[in-house]
Amino acid sequence: QDALKAELLAVALEAARRAGELLRDGRPDDLGVAATKSSAVDVVTEMDIASEKLITAFLADRRPADGVLGEEGASFEGSSGVQWVIDPIDGTVNYLYGRPDWAVSIAARLTAGDGETLVGVVHAPVRGETFRAVLGQGAFLDDKPVRVRPAPPFAQALIGTGFGYVAERRARQAAVVRELLPRVRDIRRGGSAAIDLCDVAAGRLDAYYERGLNPWDFAAGDLVAREAGALTGGRPGEALSTELTVAGPPGLFEPLQAFLDEHGAWHD
């Protein structure tokens, strides 16, 4: 499997590099909203669509038998047993406003069994950073290995989170933040789940959680976080899912997961 992993990593890095260049250098000054999704504030720009097209065309050229699942609708079953999970811009609202924290997120996972992720790349062009991980081979920021920060006491933890785009769900998310904020060092809302997970990997956040992410938001960042020593999951005893995503070092992950479960962070 090592040869396959090496090939998938090379393809993912090159696809992310090309899309990142298009997005950074081709961002129109008058960039507007092309469409909305789950609510009026859940936006798609013409550049999300252009980035996904570039990535899927590149993958179709290099790995034509692989499946594809993309945020903006790319969907192809494939026959190779490998599926690419793509977020062409994670942090679209940051991108729309010209804020730096957005990334191209690309993961390759097996379609059989538990759908294990083999490779994850999170490329943040304006930050000038590329996170990558290969299953069993560690996580890297550019060429430097990254490692989670050892767990601090809960009350000293810097916790990242994010919010969905539907008002009712946000009201629930606000109620959880209201309980959590007085109990920790502080809370950050960066605007890109993929980068948040990589920031846990690099020790720039102690932990991260969010309700209601999609696979393209977390697939690559989850592997980067785990390969850097984080535990990731959903509700206690469950795998990370679209219901709840939690990531943090052993010793902080468990109490955060328990806190979120107790305060109903997983429901709307």
Ligand code: IPD
């Ligand atoms: C969003 C970002 C954001 C998170 C949202 C996601 P998108 O992804 O990851 O940080 O809070 O839940 O939908 O829409 O920019 O790809």
